[in-house]
Amino acid sequence: MNPAWYETIWAYLIYLILAACLVYGILIWQKKRFALHQQKHEEEQAKLNYLYSLELDRNEKEIITLQKENLEAELQFKNKELATVTMHLVERGGILVNIKQALLTMMKKTSISDPEHEFRSVFRILDEIEKRADDWSQFAIYFDQVHNNFLSILKTKYPALSSTELKLCAYLRLNLSSKEIAQLMNISLKGVEISRYRIRKKLELSTEINLYDFLIRITQNPA
Helix, strand or coil: CCCCHHHCHHHHHHHHHHHHHHHHHHHHHHHHHHHHHHHHHHHHHHHHHHHHHHHHHHHHHHHHHHHHHHHHHHHHHHHHHHHHHHHHHHHHHHHHHHHHHHHHHHHHHCCCCCHHHHCHHHHHHHHHHHHCCHHHHHHHHHHHHHCCCHHHHHHHHCCCCCHHHHHHHHHHHCCCCHHHHHHHHCCCHHHHHHHHHHHHHHHCCCCCCCHHHHHHHHCCCCC
16 A cells, blocks of 8 residues: 555655755744844944944033133133233332322422432332332233243243343233333333334344234244
């Protein structure tokens, strides 16, 4: 008696082929599913990395903004300090000039036989006050901090400039008037002009170059 068709060797061969196809199909499906999950994971990871990068960039920008605000606040503070010191120097110079003028007027009106000798000690004290370097030292520190080491750069590039001429350059950099500079340095207006002329010679500036504009560019192009 012959076996049923589904029990023949050909049937079993077909069963085996179908089973192999089923297993192969399952493997392909799992592989595609894994690839899809892998792609989704990579996309999510890329999105997270992008968001992290954005957050990091935002934080860096916030840090830079805060640093900039702090620097601006510090610069404003130093500018105020510099303005305070400058005004103190100007006011002190004006007060000393007025005191000397008042003393000279009193000397002319007094009945003292030798007023110059009597008031000599007072004038000596006034001269010593004017020659004190404490205010200038404080002023120079603030000035260099606010104006990018202006005095240090100027002194390095032009060592022939005297300390008095460096002071004048600093006052010119602040765009002070000749009258204010004269009070600060206790010299006449003519003395200011003479000093400006000497500075121009040491800086080797031609007549068409403005001294103030040149001093402004010192820290912009220190090389």
